[in-house]
Amino acid sequence: MIWVWIALAPILGGLVYGGERVLRARMQRRQGPPLLQPFYDMFKLLDKRTLIIHAPHALLALAHFAVLWFSIAAIFLGWNLLYIIFLHLFAQILLILAGYSVRSPYSHIGSNRELLMVVAYEPILILVAVGFYLVSGSFEIAEIVKGENYLLQIPLLFAALLIIVPIKVKKSPFDVGEAHQEIVGGIEVEYSGVFYEFLYMSRFLEYIFIYSFVYLFGGESHWLGAVLVFGVFLLVNLVDNATARVRPAHMLKIIYTVAVSLAVVNLLGILL
Amino acid sequence: MKKIETTLSTLLRDIGAFYIPKLWHFLSVNGIDLGEGKIELQWIFSAYGVKDEIVIYYVLSDYNTPVPSLVSLIPSAIMGEREIVDMFGLTVDGAESGLYLDEDSRTHPLRGES
Amino acid sequence: MLRSLLEAFLNLFRPIRTHRYPAEEIVLPSGYRGLIEYGIDACIFCDKCEKVCPPGAILFYQNEDGTKTYRYNPWLCIYCGECVRACPKPEEALWQSETKQLSALKEDGANEGWFVWEAACKQSREAYATVKKSAKIQNKSEE
């Protein structure tokens, strides 16, 4: 059963993405694309002639996608949270290397920003993991989902996580890595056809990845988890529609002051 | 509209004496081909906050005499100067060609056929 | 920012502004400047419209029998309406409709075809002029 879910992860993510595009359009009082639009895009991309800059660049996207999927699988299988975070980091690094491996200005800046984003959200993810550990006594997801009351015990960590969700799902105010109007999508700028497809789908997986973290806060109650995911989803989209994109430096500053101190205060609160 | 004639050699001095950044808005450099290799060059100013006050310094010249640059007085004159370099093929020191035209496109469209 | 958040949320419950265009026609206001239409019966072939048209979207082909054929290129026209204002018999010979021209495909020769026409019209006039001239000369010599 779990393997089916793992196999379906991109589809699930695609639905989330599709739903998000509809929701965003509605928030802007537009009709918006159909719900299945991401899949149309996917199939369309498969049908394009592919242009590449050089082979390693193209393949790194593939590797990124595969490793990302692997990390999603790790989540579903209930592995150690820290491993999962680092696996994800690894996937991200493959992508960043890809961005750097072409001599393209936007790709380079995109990679730079992606690195900054990693530096920004990685600590928070780990702190959240540590928070789970302190409350449940284990880093294993399989153990963590057996606990409860996370929301009461580590509420500020949840808030910290909330702050970084927009980074991962590439939403305002922290969509600096993609920033269409500045760097035309950043890392993804040089991809086309099937190889872009992998990047496009890895976005779906990112959704699953980050929303799983949110889901964990529900503990053993699946309902609470689902409600949390939905609430965060809605909130993130609301914020996306109410803010402009901040500068990368601002993003770092906000994360490192607000989010980190929230997390630290919460951890201290548990410990003292 | 006031038109004041001057010459290329006295241009810098005249405009230097006339132009006070807080009073005058520099509009543009303008060239008008008069035919037979002659050109009228105009430097146009308007006054801030005063109705219908326009002052035009103009010079009758030909295409071969280099035109002095006003950039030292008015930094924004560079645009107009580059424009007349491109459009009329004049030489203005410090103003490069290539604002509008590529090297290989037609040269100096506004210059009259002579 | 809270205001914007609230607005975004409320927008979810407001009607959308989108006009489902191809499914639902958009009503153009009366007086919309659409296609130029031509009524051959009323036209007196004064060529005023052709002369006044800025981009040259109206051309007359000079037929050998002295009549002219009207050519109009909606992909060249800028819909300024100047031709209609110039026309001595507006509403009958030339008028501006309120409909839009649809887009053309490659086969319609929107540009390529017009180059051909321009050349053809020019040639037809020259040819006609020479014919006329020679006819005149002939007339004179006959006299």
Next chain:
Amino acid sequence: MKFFTPFRKKSPWVLHYNAGSCNGCDIEILAALGPKFDLERFGVINTGNPKQSDIFLVTGPVTYRSRERLVELYSQIPEPKVVVAVGSCTATGGVFRGMYNVEDGIDRYIPVDVYVPGCASSPQLIIDALVKGLEVLEAKSKEIEKPYKLFGAIETIANKLSRLNMATKVGQNEKD
């Protein structure tokens, strides 16, 4: 693959390039992306990136200086692709026809599939053209489409298909 072709129609990503227009048509494209006409309901994303685009929305009659860029962008769009010339001046040169720095319509350089009239063209017309363009897109093949002019050959270098020189000026290839 046959199975995928219908989806071309559902996900047209556009690239917009202004090849010397007066902005009139560009702001209408912008308006078409706006909430009233909302191109996104057709699945349109304005990618701004040729490599991920299917539809090339061009405005402007191609000025002398933008022609190389036009061809360069065109050659960076992977097939199948559709070119939509938005506005009278893009289709035929419009009011600029015959001016010295203008090339009378983009179809002097690249194959145009849909010509949109209007000066300025309007969102409705743009949507119409898009719908028409999608039909063309569906029928297209994935073979390489070449621009007409300023065209360096498509070469294979070390067994790899290369489009690096597709938009060099005529004759420039031989020089260097």
Next chain:
Amino acid sequence: MDMVLVLVLLPIIAALLLGLFPYQRLQYIISGATLALLSIVAFSLYTSLSDFTFHLPHNLNILIIVADVVLLLFFLYQGRKFNNIKVMVLAVAQLLLYGYIESIAPVAGRAEIVVDELSKFMFLIINGVGGVIVLYAVKYMEGESASPFKKRLFVGALLVFLSVMNLIVCANSILLFFFLFEMTTLASYLLIAFRGDEISRENALKALWMNQIGGVVILVGALIAIIGFDTVMFDTLLESSGGVLMLSVALLSMAALVKGASLPFEGWLLGAMVAPTPVSAMLHSATMVKIAPYLILKLSPVLAATMVGGIISLIGALVFVAASYLALSRSVFKEILGYSTVALLGLMMALAAIGTQESIAIAMVLMLFHALSKALLFLSAGVLEKQYHCKNIEEMKGMVNRAPKTVGFILFGFVSLTLPPFGLFMGKLFAITSVASLLNEHPAYLIVLLALIIGSALLVLLYFKVASALLSSASDVVQSETMPISAGFNIPLVVLSFFIVAGAVGYIMMQQNIFVILLAFPMLFVFALPSIIHSMERYDRTLPYQCGEKGSFDSALVYYEPSIKIQRAMYWGFGILFVAVALVGAMS
């Protein structure tokens, strides 16, 4: 015991042989054989179970005293010669202290040499990595502009240094340790100054005086140990309790901070980067500086769960972050590596000072894999420097096209420093786990945890910034020429890579954790990449998107320079913390 003798004497013999026979081929054979022998011996030592101890002959002890005095006089002379007050003052201080201590030193009760688990582990690092570096050095020195004799001397010196290192990690007497400590100082001094130009000289002197501070604090520590516990032996000292014990230990750990180039002493290590690359590899990242975590590890039974231990782990953790951050503003490849070494040494010391069984184990793992990876990186940097004449990462752009193999090694080095399933990654992962589990004991570990997390993130940023420069290459169809790189350079790199992989595999096996093994799975993609690349011929190659324009794109990397104010505050802060170690030691 014979084996330890082999470890100590074989390098010296090899060095002598090298001095005698000036044949290139022979140099390879000798150094290769030495490498093989040393590694085998070290490995068999490591697997042997028992600890053992032995006394040094009395004569040798006298000899050491004489040598020590000569050494200090030499320092004094150098200070005099180059007019460096700091060197002179410190040398004189050490002479006086040393004289006094020798006069009151108790007759050795216990053995001067103790080979325990830790020593064996260190043998492994020193001989495995050091041997490879010597092998590499032979090739490297070929291209150096120095007399053949000097070149041989250089390689010989590296070998002798190996034996010094082998001895230091089993010294039980603080005085012996001091002597060897000063020997390593001497070694860095001489080898940094090897090129003999102005900058080298200056940096060498800087290294000299900073390291001498270490010497002074060791002596003071020894003095206190003698006064308080009437011993100069580590093991006796560590067994005792109460009184001035903490002060003595604190002073000794301060020596470690200096040797480990923790801030504010990182200057000497960075200055050391002017030395020939094998020196950087050997002294300044792979082996010598490992004395620092080694010393802390040795002291950790006492340090664990004390204020002194706490403050050292604090310093270590903060250094980890600060040095990673400072590295981001650098553009010389070796300096970047140097800074990251400083950072990781800080981490190791932090973990060692925490002193739980788990954290000690992690510190040791970090030491081993760091030595391997850094040696690999330094040696590769040396190749780029020698063959392509580029030191600055800005010059290394697109190097992947020109030197694919070397860049491959460098990337592998980075990967092994940051990614699963390699040792360093595992080390950091477990470090987080173990620090997290400590949180319940004392919330103050939160600082260490934070530093750990943020520092790791910054290091990732750093490594991939550099990797990016190497990788950025133009389109596939644009050919660029590569240069053949001789086997002399490649073989050591291959050996190191092999060690890294073998280490990782061994480590994973040891963990017996299914997840860890699975973690290795994503790496398959990376290794599978090159093989797939060949099948990519049917795709069109195009140029990068440049807004429709043509023309080449040139970019520098991103540099994050902290402002002068922040830097100054940082140095002051670390200076105060450094002094605080002694104060805290005195108080408890």
Next chain:
Amino acid sequence: MKKTIQIPLGSQHISLLEPIRFKFECENEKIIGVDADVGFVHRGVELACTRSFEFKQVGYVVARVCGLCAITHSLSYTLAVEKLLGYVANDRIKYLRMLMVELDRIHSHMLCLAHTAENAGFEALFMQIMGDRELIMDVQEAISGNRVQFDYISIGGVNRDLTPELVALTHKNLGLLSEKIDALIGLFDNNWSLSLKYKGVGVLSLEEAYTYNALGPLARAAGLATDVRAETSDFPYEALGYTMILESTGDIHARNFVRLREIVNSIAMCRNIIENLPIGEIQEKAKGKPNGEAVVRVEAPRGELFYLVRGSGQNMLDRVRIKTPTFSAIPAMMEVFKGAEYADAPAILASFDPCMSCTAK
């Protein structure tokens, strides 16, 4: 060692409507040098106006210099020619012309605000403004028959009259719009992320505004009191409630605010115009051929538009000189970029509301 990145922006870039090419020399992402190429859109309108078009057609041609303020172009040209013909339009014509110019200003300002929001990464705001802008587009379409190129003004008058239905429609939409603008003003003032993005960013100081001859909203945002509407007497602006809008900080925020408040002012003026519309002919005969030289200045949405027309009593003119606002604003623009972050560059650029198509003509 050189540590700069060259970041290109344009000629094709998603944040640009038009081809303009910047090359930013950046340290990290901080801009230290700018190089701009503005000539991609050069078509040769000035020459064509004197060679291929008769003076009566030129009004339609110069409208295609720029689609955003086409109406100001045709107005300036028409005024210049009318001056040469010695013709003075009656009040109704003047009022109608003013109405169109002000409507155009509203839509252009709104477009600029939307575009600045989009370039700052605030898509929802872009959509909101674009949605509200349709109100004014409808009015324009109804009055002139086209959404963008109005072709409303011709020599001797205007082409269409304002019927009572149109008056009603205009009234209604202006009323709706003014509510929306009030909401926008609140939003621009209070949104936290917008103030990060806009306040103190892209500052043009008053000093710089004087030195670089800034104009239009750009100058007024810096506190330089210049507005052609107050500096010419061609139109009775003061009588219709014109006030000059000034801000002092000179950053993006100030420019946005100048535009927002100008929209409010323009709405008020438009209402005054339609309420006090004089009675008269909308088209009178202006006889003769242009002879002599005339200069005309008109306040376009982006600042002063300048026309110099010289004729010698023939159908073809001798010289049509067009000096457009953005053309003059470019030196100031380049100055502002220096020291800014690249991440802000698209927003700064959009806040200048540049128009390359008129810059290059």
